[in-house]
Amino acid sequence: MITRLDLFSLKLFVDIVDLGSIGKGAEKNFIAVSAASKRIADLEHELAAQLLQRQARGVAVTQAGLAVYKGAQETFVQLQRMATEVDEMSSGRRQPVRLYANLTAMMCHLPDAVASFCASHPTIKVDLHEQSTATTLKAVSRGEADIGIVAPIVPYPDDLQRSRYQQVRLAVVVSSRHALRGRGPVTFEQAAVYDFIGLDSDGAWDRMLGRFAQERGCAFHVRVRVHGFDAMCRMVASNLGVGIVPLPVAVQCAASMDLCVLSLDEPWADVPLDICTRAPELLSEGARLLLDHLRRHGNVQRAAPQPPVSLLHWPSATAPAAALPL
Structure with missing residues (x-):
């Protein structure tokens, strides 16, 4: 059964879940809604499970569909890494490292850290993009970005690793x-x-x-x-x-x-910034080198996962890393 699964249909399914609509998923993949519905029906037939619940407005993912969704995401991350490594081997050059960061990081110390990395690693190109924390977390989780610099203002996905940066x-x-x-x-x-x-x-x-x-x-x-x-x-x-x-x-x-x-006389006047990535084995060599460089320049420590807290309870700069909220 696994060998009969179609990658395009899996990608379509992931987009439909993300967008909450078969129509929007079809539009993103440039196919007709009827063709998208047929592909999802065929996918459900191959897996012998209902993946989506059709509703008056959009669709909802079932428990079986959620398992397929997470598995498909991991599959596409691995395929992207494989394609990157093959391209690097065949072309003799490394693919760019995709670094997303929020506005606060972009306006402070991050540009200098990236510049010093590029100076010491001239064969590695870093594509630096300003994005919101929510967009960055989603991009890193889906493998669309390699490294993210964010503030802990929204919950972090469980599949990401995080460290305190600055x-x-x-x-x-x-x-x-x-x-x-x-x-x-x-x-x-x-x-x-x-x-x-x-x-x-x-x-x-x-x-x-x-x-x-x-x-x-x-x-x-x-x-x-x-x-x-x-x-x-x-x-x-x-x-x-x-x-x-x-x-x-x-x-x-x-x-x-x-x-x-x-x-500013407030307990939250010190804004924490965190580095978020997928598991190290999913990162390219260039991404791992940049990650190590950022950790050294940010003087970070591994931060233990913590439950979400009010923004008003950000810790002071003297708080131990293990107590920092994520």
Whole structure:
């Protein structure tokens, strides 16, 4: 039976489960809906099990379907690794290492770490992409990215390994004309009295601050949304609102903009960043070399899996690695 399974049908099935719709899965794979339905029916016949439950709106995966889904994902990861190794052997060159990272990591120390790696490993190309934490976790789990740098703001998939990479200090930035200028440490409640400059509505940054506001019972109003921390600082310099940004970004922007940098007096002001990968045996040699390099430069330790916790309970920089929440 195993030899009769069709890889295209398995890929189609995985896409249908991810998208929750046969129609959307068919569209992604450029086939008609009727052809997609026929392939899924044939797959269910070969496995002698119902994989999907057809509903009025989309489909739901059965327990048997979930087992096929996870097995197919692992199969495609292995096939991709095999294809990469064969290509490297036949072409005499290594495939790029795909590194996804959130905006905080991209704006702080990660670019320097990647640059030093590329300088010491000139035959290995690193494709670095800025992606949200949720997108990165999904990409790494599915083998679409080799390494991810994320913040623990959403649950991590069970099939990923994770290590603490760095902690980034947050700061409050205001215009030199703002009422908070010259103040000492500022709490979130004190800053939330004023309008905020936020990031894209689909990003995790505003959701993070919104959750802080909800748990503290204070207001949080975003006046302007922008696409990055540099643009946020420019809006703040024009006195359109208050911003919370990584300290390295605040210091850099204050050197060229009309900004005041204030200390953020909150227990969650140290944002942890984690490295996530699949099992080491699933990584290419280049990915393993980059992973080791990032761990050395980030001075990380293996972090034990922990249950999800409130963002307000991020540990301080002095907390032992084993106690860090993931």
